[in-house]
Amino acid sequence: SQKIEQNSEALNIQEGKTATLTCNYTNYSPAYLQWYRQDPGRGPVFLLLIRENEKEKRKERLKVTFDTTLKQSLFHITASQPADSATYLCALASNQGGKLIFGQGTELSVKP
Amino acid sequence: GAVVSQHPSWVICKSGTSVKIECRSLDFQATTMFWYRQFPKQSLMLMATSNEGSKATYEQGVEKDKFLINHASLTLSTLTVTSAHPEDSSFYICSARSQGDSGTDTQYFGPGTRLTVL
Numbered sequence: 007s008q009k010i011e012q013n014s015e016a017l018n019i020q021e022g023k024t025a026t027l028t029c030n031y032t033n034y035s036p037a038y039l040q041w042y043r044q045d046p047g048r049g050p051v052f053l054l055l056i057r058e059n060e061k062e063k064r065k066e067r068l069k070v071t072f073d074t075t076l077k078q079s080l081f082h083i084t085a086s087q088p089a090d091s092a093t094y095l096c097a098l099a100s101n102q103g104g105k106l107i108f109g110q111g112t113e114l115s116v117k118p
Numbered sequence: 119g120a121v122v123s124q125h126p127s128w129v130i131c132k133s134g135t136s137v138k139i140e141c142r143s144l145d146f147q148a149t150t151m152f153w154y155r156q157f158p159k160q161s162l163m164l165m166a167t168s169n170e171g172s173k174a175t176y177e178q179g180v181e182k183d184k185f186l187i188n189h190a191s192l193t194l195s196t197l198t199v200t201s202a203h204p205e206d207s208s209f210y211i212c213s214a215r216s217q218g219d220s221g222t223d224t225q226y227f228g229p230g231t232r233l234t235v236l
Binding site: 040042047048049050051052055095105106107108109110111 | 120122124152160161162163164167209211213224225226227228229230232
């Protein structure tokens with residue numbers, strides 16, 4: 007069955023450092039991979055989408071890579087700030103705007 | 119742009135009653151909306167796909183008679199939890215499909231509704 011794995015352990019880093027989160031998947035060939043941010047008690051907020059034929063996508067301090075051979079995506083936040091503290095979810099879709107399958111999320115905590 | 123609202127943000131009800139949750143796309147039209155539920159410390163689980171003007175498509179294991187979905191317009195979908203029981207207590211989140219940047223479609227999520235059934 008399709009499986010998406012994100013680091014279940016919380017990631018604690020110092021302000022100003024780069025945070026790197028991992029998303030691995032098996033038994034799936036997604037056409038799109040998306041990253042969302044979720045704060046406690048709130049709905050997910052869309053951050054970035056990357057297609058299967060794209061290796062890397064950037065948006066301000068965010069960078070996403072997508073390796074379909076390794077079946078892995080890396081999500082980077084450079085110059086991290088305490089305000090970046092949240093849970094980050096990766097989600098896969100086989101078609102544009104279609105059903106999303108979510109990972110369990112990784113909680114990021116950025117300390118001042 | 120791409121703002122989705124949900125109402126109510128939280129609701130407490132007695133066991134056996136029905137609860138309706140509204141999901142609205144405020145600044146775009148959405149032919150497709152999705153309903154998810156999320157338990158504490160767990161990921162979002164898709165319950166159903168709601169298409170404007172047609173019947174919703176439910177995921178395996180989701181009771182369609184218990185979770186009634188109506189997508190009557192291009193900006194509104196409703197989820198009604200019928201005869202709610204304590205095990206239905208959860209965080210319900212909707213999303214709406216919108217045209218994103220560079221011609222991509224993606225889902226934008228509402229803020230969620232916390233349902234507590236006593």
